[in-house]
Amino acid sequence: MAGEEMNEDYPVEIHESLTALESSLGAVDDMLKTMMAVSRNELLQKLDPLEQAKVDLVSAYTLNSMFWVYLATQGVNPKEHPVKQELERIRVYMNRVKEITDKKKAAKLDRGAASRFV
Secondary structure, three states, X not given: OHHHOOOXXXXXXXXXXXXXXXXXXXXXXXXXXXXXXXXXXXXXXXXXHHHHHHHHHHHHHXXXXXXXXXXXXXXXXXXXXXXXXXXXXXXXXXXXXXXHHHHHHOOOOOHXXXXXXX
């Protein structure tokens, strides 16, 4: 942190964890800057509807997850907050999209080839 100098405001034992947290926050910030560099409409025009749904779901899940962390830092138990139900709801939709994607990838039966084989 700030030149890797030790700070007397917190215990030395958590310095490594705080450094890792700072690095992770930097990575999140970089990703957000990358996403914000492209307009949403421009991005969605290049994607098919299934990919658009994935982008929307990941965005919603990320924002709600960040709010979960914010609540925790403010001393609020996020497990007792409506954000928990929202994350669960988004997770259900993410699973639905995954099922659709898996069905698209599944091997399709070529009836003509199967009948010739038999």
